[in-house]
Amino acid sequence: MKSKLLPLSLIALFAGPAMASDFPKKELTMTVNYGAGSNTDVASRIIASAMEKELGKSIVVENRAGALGTMAVSWLAKQAPDPHRVGVVTYATQAISPHLMKVGYTMDDFQWVCGFGRYLYGVAVRSDSPHKTINDLIAAAKKDKGVSFGGASTPNLIALLELGRITGAKFVQIPYNSGADVRAALLGGHIESMVQNPGDILPHVATGEMRMLASASPIRWPMAPDVPTLKDAGYPVEVDSWIGLGVRAGAPADAVKRLEDACLKGIKHPDAAEKLTNIGIVPVGLTGEQYRDALKSGYQKMGAAIKAANIPRISN
Structure with missing residues (x-):
């Protein structure tokens, strides 16, 4: 009996999903840009725990604090594009800090995984x-x-x-x-x-x-509704910020998509959403593309606000 050989195109077609499912192949690392015990650190550990359940692999959280949260982001921008290394990248480091200080990255240095929380101040x-x-x-x-x-x-x-x-x-x-x-x-x-x-x-x-x-947020805190906003008190000042995940640009698209799915599913875990709410972070589920767009829009908005306020640059 003669054996039949499949065309290479069909082999590639069948191999595609299997290759995509290979990720993650090992333990992951999540780099947090603020110190242990900070709200960002606690929130990062909450989403890491939820994502572990979706990915079937452990996620080790490491803290690299400094330079108002930009040090870890600058460090991530210099790493190889390995999707096993995920960075916590906040609105502040992308939309605000570049207008105030020298940073070692641009938005193009990253592929965006998801946005999973909104801060209150x-x-x-x-x-x-x-x-x-x-x-x-x-x-x-x-x-x-x-x-x-x-x-x-x-x-x-x-x-x-x-x-x-x-x-x-x-x-x-x-x-x-x-x-x-x-x-x-x-x-x-x-x-x-x-x-x-x-x-x-x-x-x-x-x-x-x-x-x-x-x-200092655009809204009163749901958990402290009697406390006025700055705007309520007659001062037109508000700050908004988000927390999300990114990887170094150049990581395989299928692996990034797997991370995105794990994040978006993880944020829907009742315990994850409850824990985030308990520390005052509003759970959200932004895709990587939506988070990128929010950061780009925020960059323009905050640049204009900082210029109007004549806030000086920070020496660093």
């Missing part, structure tokens, strides 16, 4: 602070030395600097590597105020250690 002080309202804080910041505040990313920076610009108040930024560091500094009395996420504020409001003065 708020202004807080210690509970023993004399500042009971956002108006009190602004009044104090109009005095000679101003008011110090901590922030670990550029949205935090922009919120109070823009507030200072439109009110004539002086807010002095003290930089930190993570939200956890900022939180510790406020509780320790090393700074007078902070702009941070719900996970850094609400637990300490509950224990009586902090007071939240305003939401």
